[in-house]
Amino acid sequence: MALHKILKIVAVILSLAGIIFLGLIISKGDDVVKATGEGVDGYLYVAYITFAIVLLFVTVFVLKGIFAGNIKRTLLSILGFLVIVAIGFVLANGVETPMQDGEMLSESGSRWVGTGLYVFYILAVLAIGAMVFSGIKKMTTR
Incomplete structure (x- = not known):
């Protein structure tokens, strides 16, 4: 059986389980769910399983792509980041x-928040610069 068929079957099973657990949550009522959290566990397990499957496949295919391609270029990109x-x-x-x-x-937490903002700004400027450079290069080569 092909991987695609297996994944379709797993997706259907998880979808049906999610629908069933959502129905159970709705049938309990808002007040009961807010007060006790009853019925939420099954729904969360479906979400955890789905997240784990997605994380596994992303990791496998990223590693497969890294080792199939030019690993030196990949490592240089990671070093640049x-x-x-x-x-x-x-x-x-x-x-x-x-x-x-x-x-x-904390002071450390605040510094890491600032680091994240600076990294975002630097990457945004680099992305915009790359788009402008690409557009100028296309206009001049035609």
């Missing part, structure tokens, strides 16, 4: 910050 993260970390500063729920965000 890590350099951008390091630049973002150096640019970010951390300040202990109170959050809405009354807890405190």
Whole structure:
């Protein structure tokens, strides 16, 4: 039996299980589910199983693609990303910050949030620059 057929059968089984558990949640009523969480467990298990299957296949096919292709180029791309993260970390500063729920965000946590923002900004500028460069290159070569 082909992998495609097996995956279709698993998808149908998980879909039916999700529909059944959703029906059980709806039949319990909002108040019971909010108060006790009754009926939610089965629905969450379906979500966990689906997530695990997706994560497994993504990991397998990414690794397969890495080893089938040019591994040197892949490692250079990962190194480039890590350099951008390091630049973002150096640019970010951390300040202990109170959050809405009354807890405190640590200085380290604040610095990592800033790092994520800087990495996003750097990658956005690089992506926009690549699109502009590609457009200019296409216009000049025609």
